Amino acid sequence: MKEIIQSPLLLTLVTIGLIYILGFSLVYLKKAYSRCLEMGITKEELKKVIKSSVVFSIVPSLSIVVGLFALISVLGVVWSWWRLSVIGSLSYESLISSSVSTALGFSSNAEMLANATGREFGVVMILMSIGMLSGFFILIPFGKKLSMSVNKTENSSTWKYVLSGTFMLCLFAVYVPVLLFGDTIQAAVMLTGLVIAVGLGILAQKSPKLRWLGDFIMAFSMIGGMISSILWTSIF
Amino acid sequence: MKKENKTTQTLDPFQAWSHKWGRFGTVIALIYMIALPFVVLTYYDAIPSFGEVINISTISILMIYIPVGISEALSYTPILGSSSYLTFITGNIMNLKLPCAVNALKITKKEANTPEGDAIASVAVAVSSIMTVCILALAALFSTWISPVFELPAVKTASNYIIPALFGSLTLGLFSSTNAGNKVVKNGIMGVVPVLIIVSILSILVRVTSGGSLFGMVGFLILFMLPVALISSRIMWKKGVIKVVDKNSTEE
Numbered sequence: 486m487k488e489i490i491q492s493p494l495l496l497t498l499v500t501i502g503l504i505y506i507l508g509f510s511l512v513y514l515k516k517a518y519s520r521c522l523e524m525g526i527t528k529e530e531l532k533k534v535i536k537s538s539v540v541f542s543i544v545p546s547l548s549i550v551v552g553l554f555a556l557i558s559v560l561g562v563v564w565s566w567w568r569l570s571v572i573g574s575l576s577y578e579s580l581i582s583s584s585v586s587t588a589l590g591f592s593s594n595a596e597m598l599a600n601a602t603g604r605e606f607g608v609v610m611i612l613m614s615i616g617m618l619s620g621f622f623i624l625i626p627f628g629k630k631l632s633m634s635v636n637k638t639e640n641s642s643t644w645k646y647v648l649s650g651t652f653m654l655c656l657f658a659v660y661v662p663v664l665l666f667g668d669t670i671q672a673a674v675m676l677t678g679l680v681i682a683v684g685l686g687i688l689a690q691k692s693p694k695l696r697w698l699g700d701f702i703m704a705f706s707m708i709g710g711m712i713s714s715i716l717w718t719s720i721f
Numbered sequence: 722m723k724k725e726n727k728t729t730q731t732l733d734p735f736q737a738w739s740h741k742w743g744r745f746g747t748v749i750a751l752i753y754m755i756a757l758p759f760v761v762l763t764y765y766d767a768i769p770s771f772g773e774v775i776n777i778s779t780i781s782i783l784m785i786y787i788p789v790g791i792s793e794a795l796s797y798t799p800i801l802g803s804s805s806y807l808t809f810i811t812g813n814i815m816n817l818k819l820p821c822a823v824n825a826l827k828i829t830k831k832e833a834n835t836p837e838g839d840a841i842a843s844v845a846v847a848v849s850s851i852m853t854v855c856i857l858a859l860a861a862l863f864s865t866w867i868s869p870v871f872e873l874p875a876v877k878t879a880s881n882y883i884i885p886a887l888f889g890s891l892t893l894g895l896f897s898s899t900n901a902g903n904k905v906v907k908n909g910i911m912g913v914v915p916v917l918i919i920v921s922i923l924s925i926l927v928r929v930t931s932g933g934s935l936f937g938m939v940g941f942l943i944l945f946m947l948p949v950a951l952i953s954s955r956i957m958w959k960k961g962v963i964k965v966v967d968k969n970s971t972e973e
Contacts, residue, residue: 488765489761489762489765489767492764492765494761494764495761498760498761499757502750502753502754502757503854503858505749505750505753506750506810506811506850507851507854509746509750509807510807510847510851510854511847511851512746513739513804513843513846513847514843514847514848516735516843517735517839517841517843517844518844520734520735520836520840521840521841524836524837526829526840526841530828530829531844533828533829534825534828534829534841534845535844535848537824537825537828537845538824538825538845538849539848539852541820541824541845541849542817542848542849542852542853542856543852543856545813545817545853545883545887546852546856546857547856547880548816548879548880549813549817549853549856549857550856550857550860551871551876551880552880553861553864553871554871557864557868562864566857566860566861569812569813569857570812570853570857570858571750571810571811571812572754572809572810572811572812588778588779602767603765603766603767604767604773605769605773606767607758607762607767607769607773607774608773608779610758610761610762611762611769611774612774612779612783614754614755614758615783616783617786617789617790618751618755619787619788619789619790619791619794620789620790620791620809621747621751621790621794622790622791623791623794624747624798624805624809625747625748625751627794627798628794628798629744631794631795631799631805632799632801632802632805632834632839633732635802643958643965644955646906647906647909647912647954647955647958647965648951648954649799649800649832650906650909651909651912651950651951651954652799652800652947653800653823653833654910654913654950655796655916655943655947655951656796656943657888657891657892657913658913658914658916658946658950659916659939659943659946660884660888660939661888661917662920662921662924663920663924663934663935663936663942664884664885664936665924667924667928667933667934667936668936671882671884671885671934672885674882674885674889675888675889677889678885678887678888678889679890679892680889681889682890700828702890703820703823703827703890703891705890706886706889706890707820707883707889709886710882710885710889711882711883711886712879714879714881714885714886715875
């Protein structure tokens with residue numbers, strides 16, 4: 486297994502794949518950026534969006550880095566790096582790798598890394614690669630229809646406005662009670678994030694000097710919420 | 722900044738490009754991702770048998786992921802519009818891409834799934850994807866030097882709470898974003914009240930009986946709750962509980 490996870494071939498293929506993803510993102514960025522300008526969105530607004538997106542992405546990316554180091558101990562650097570850069574997500578990849586090690590009959594991740602054969606690592610690689618594909622069976626054939634459905638439905642009526650909001654509201658209606666009632670620390674972290682967001686919102690509105698804060702409310706309140714978890718875990 | 726209502730009927734050039742070339746690029750990436758392990762394993766003569774990959778214990782793992790993937794596609798695509806392709810291929814949707822897109826829509830005061838909204842969301846998702854790929858590349862490159870920092874207990878704790886922190890920060894954004902654009906949906910939240918009640922009862926029940934949380938089941942829950950939310954929103958809209966009004970008429 487060691488031979489495969491440290492192989493130059495895997496490293497080369499992963500690097501090519503990531504360059505492709507990077508290129509794909511850049512093409513999207515260029516296309517979307519010029520279309521925004523054409524539609525009358527100003528360069529200043531776009532600059533704000535880019536800046537805020539950068540700030541917004543740093544903290545979640547750093548948590549993905551934490552996950553990367555957790556995964557490295559199971560799957561080696563290259564494969565972990567690849568899996569966390571594409572599809573999937575931190576939680577799925579971490580869960581799938583640990584459940585696979587039990588499914589293969591190892592008592593711990595460390596034991597798997599030390600003793601798994603190349604074929605067993607192959608099982609992990611293949612399972613991780615196909616595990617998250619189901620979404621694409623919906624997205625590729627029906628993506629256009631799904632996103633159009635919100636736009637197109639009974640164009641004359643106002644239902645489309647309600648419909649487009651419902652998806653996001655449903656996410657909230659599921660997540661918020663689960664977080665609020667399921668775990669005290671999760672609830673405390675969520676409420677801390679909310680309080681910080683409200684506080685920053687008021688500050689940004691009240692003081693003209695702090696107006697710039699308005700673009701970073703979500704980013705800062707999320708960081709604040711995450712940091713607060715250290716306090717809450719020591720209390721509860 | 723005036724919006725053209727009529728643009729919704731036909732696809733905007735960017736949306737059309739995305740549904741064609743974005744989708745094509747996604748398929749290429751998918752094929753590459755699936756082929757990669759097979760190429761490496763063939764080279765090392767380590768291809769496992771079909772039975773080793775698909776058996777009772779691994780099917781149970783896949784059964785967790787299949788509904789999650791389907792529920793993500795069904796619930797996020799209508800929000801992300803044509804930026805979905807890039808979002809799905811780069812992953813980390815709920816903890817990164819979706820909030821990033823919502824944040825961008827909020828800043829520019831655009832609505833999701835309009836031509837402007839799709840373009841803005843795509844800018845945000847693209848920037849975010851590039852950031853993540855770069856940060857992870859740096860982390861992987863310097864993994865031996867920086868790993869001690871990320872193994873600190875405090876850092877590990879904080880990173881476990883990204884989703885609750887995110888929802889705390891998003892809640893405010895959600896309310897302001899429903900006010901964006903030229904129409905305002907009034908009482909939209911009423912449509913998901915049944916979902917709120919059902920999930921609250923389930924969460925409390927599970928907490929009381931087992932002391933656990935439904936956190937790991939959220940993918941399933943969304944899949945089952947989405948039809949409930951859509952049907953009840955539709956009924957509330959028909960009954961006039963949920964109303965759509967012009968923004969100007971409600972502006973304070």
